[in-house]
Amino acid sequence: xxxxxxxxxxxxxxxxxxLGGAIRRQLRTWTKRTNNPVLERRQEAExxxxxxxxxxxxxxxxxxxxxxxxxxxxxxxxxxSGSERSSPSPDDEPGxxxxxxxxxxxxxxxxxxxxxxAARQARDADLSDANAWIMCARLSTRLGKMxxxxxxxxxAIISDAGNPESxxxxxxxxxxxxxxxxxxxxxxxxxxxxxxxxxPRIGLGSALLRLQRYEEAVAMFERLYADAWDRRxxxxxxxxxxxxxxxxxxxxxxxxxxxxxxxxxxxxxVQYLDRALQVASDKRLLMAARxxxxxxxxxxxxxxxxxxxxxxxxxNAMLTTIVEVLKRGLK
Numbered sequence: 001x002x003x004x005x006x007x008x009x010x011x012x013x014x015x016x017x018x019l020g021g022a023i024r025r026q027l028r029t030w031t032k033r034t035n036n037p038v039l040e041r042r043q044e045a046e047x048x049x050x051x052x053x054x055x056x057x058x059x060x061x062x063x064x065x066x067x068x069x070x071x072x073x074x075x076x077x078x079x080x081s082g083s084e085r086s087s088p089s090p091d092d093e094p095g096x097x098x099x100x101x102x103x104x105x106x107x108x109x110x111x112x113x114x115x116x117x118a119a120r121q122a123r124d125a126d127l128s129d130a131n132a133w134i135m136c137a138r139l140s141t142r143l144g145k146m147x148x149x150x151x152x153x154x155x156a157i158i159s160d161a162g163n164p165e166s167x168x169x170x171x172x173x174x175x176x177x178x179x180x181x182x183x184x185x186x187x188x189x190x191x192x193x194x195x196x197x198x199x200p201r202i203g204l205g206s207a208l209l210r211l212q213r214y215e216e217a218v219a220m221f222e223r224l225y226a227d228a229w230d231r232r233x234x235x236x237x238x239x240x241x242x243x244x245x246x247x248x249x250x251x252x253x254x255x256x257x258x259x260x261x262x263x264x265x266x267x268x269x270v271q272y273l274d275r276a277l278q279v280a281s282d283k284r285l286l287m288a289a290r291x292x293x294x295x296x297x298x299x300x301x302x303x304x305x306x307x308x309x310x311x312x313x314x315x316n317a318m319l320t321t322i323v324e325v326l327k328r329g330l331k
Contacts, residue, residue, distance in 0.1 A: 001071065001072065001075055002051060002054075002055075003072060004051075004054075004055040004058065004059055004068075005072075007051065007052075007055065008022045008023065008026065008055065009022070010022055012069065012072075016059075016060055019055075019059045019060060020056070020060055023052055023055055023056045023059075023060075026048075026052050027049065027052050027053070027056075027230065030045050030048040030049050030052065031045075031049055031230065032108050033045035033048075033104075033108070034046050034049060034199075041101070041104070049229045049230075050229055052229075053229040053230065098122065099118045099119070099121040099122035099125060099132075100118070100119070100122040100129075100131060100132055100135060102118040103115045103116075103118035103119040103122060103135050103139070104135070106118055107135075107139070112139060112142055112143055113143075115135075115139055116136070116139040116140070116143060119132060119135040119136045119139055120136060122135065123135075123136050123152075128159055129159065130156045130157075130159035130160035130163050130165075130166055131163075131165070133152050133153075133155045133156035133159055133166075133169075134152075134153075134156045134163070134165050134166055134168075134169045136148075136152040137149050137150075137152035137153040137156055137169040137170070137172075137173060138169055138172060140152055141169075141172050141173055141176050146173065146176065146177060149172075149173045149176075150173050152169070153166070153169045153170040153172075153173050154170070156169050156170070157170060162193060163193075164189075164190035164191075164193040164194040164197060164200060165190070167186045167187070167189045167190040167193065167200075168186070168187065168190045168199060168200055168203065170182075170186045171183045171184075171186035171187040171190065171200075171203055171207075172203075174186060175203070175206070175207065175210075178210075180207050180210040180211050181211065183203070183207045183210075184204065184207035184208065184211060187200050187201075187203035187204045187207055188200075188204060190203070191204055198224065198227075198228075198229075201220060201223070201224055202224065202237065204220055205217050205220035205221045205224065205237070205241065208220060209241060209244055212248065214241075214244065214245035214248050215245070217241050217244075217245070218238070218241050218242060218245050218272075221234075221237050221238040221241045221242075222238060224237065224238070225237075225238045225279060232281045235279035235280055235281055236279075236280050236281060236282045236285060238275075238276075238279050238280070239275075239276040239277075239279050239280030239282070239285050239286075239289065240276075240280075240285060242272045242273065242275050242276035242279075242289075243272070243273065243276050243285065243288055243289055243292070245272050246268075246269040246270075246272035246273050246276070246292065247269075247292075249261065249265045249268050249269045249272070250262075250265050250269075261296070261299065262299075263299050263300070263302035266296045266299035266300040266302075267299075267300045267301075269292070269296055269300070270293055270296050270297070270300040273289045273292055273293045273296070274293070276289040277289050277290065277293070
């Protein structure tokens with residue numbers, strides 16, 4: 001079994017505060033590395049994030065930690081190998097490394113022009129390298145060079161149509177351009193190629209929101225939240241989608257007046273907002289959900305009373321569709 005203490009470089013007597021701080025620091029480091037264009041490095045980062053998420057779940061719960069400590073004491077465990085170190089080794093940093101790895105490192109440091117230069121060097125060294133085209137496309141997108149980004153994303157797919165990251169790169173271009181339908185289709189293709197990857201599904205949920213397919217978007221983010229490595233981040237994504245879905249409820253039919261949802265609509269909106277308050281942790285998001293709920297509460301109470309008396313409003317259909325979407329899966 002994994003020795004989480006050894007991976008975190010902490011003694012078994014470490015306090016919950018020390019453990020939580022170490023886990024947060026390492027999650028920040030390794031989560032950034034999940035976007036590394038080098039497959040082996042990306043897979044290592046994804047494995048590490050999963051391991052750190054499990055460490056957080058176990059070590060920060062007193063009962064689970066006590067049971068884990070007991071099992072760890074009884075089982076032999078070798079020292080963490082180089083592949084299991086939580087902190088980066090010198091070999092992880094660019095030096096005598098490839099241009100592509102240098103581009104990833106510079107991107108991580110926030111040096112977009114430097115990263116773009118290194119990515120172009122990697123591309124020029126091997127025009128058939130899909131990972132180099134992917135990195136070029138993503139950097140061009142972030143730098144606002146959309147013609148270049150579009151061409152580079154196309155070349156990535158030509159080089160390796162079976163690489164989900166190629167389709168993600170194209171989706172990001174379309175997303176930046178506001179082509180929500182094309183972004184959705186590219187993210188969906190990436191998700192089909194790699195259903196275990198989180199990135200394409202996050203992109204799908206975001207595209208669905210832009211397409212105003214709110215019930216499907218919320219269902220997608222609910223699934224991501226259930227499977228998430230980082231529940232706080234996933235909870236904020238879901239909470240944001242729920243607030244957007246709540247705001248969209250009056251659009252199901254012609255509103256009865258500016259800023260005046262019907263009682264049925266208000267009740268449906270509050271259900272979304274209640275869920276957002278359960279899962280979100282971002283202070284601004286929580287404040288937005290609370291303020292909306294406070295304004296809607298009187299109307300929502302009337303809507304609940306009417307619903308309990310058997311008068312169903314059309315807005316409730318939007319919320320109940322989420323259950324149906326979850327059952328049948330995203331088409």
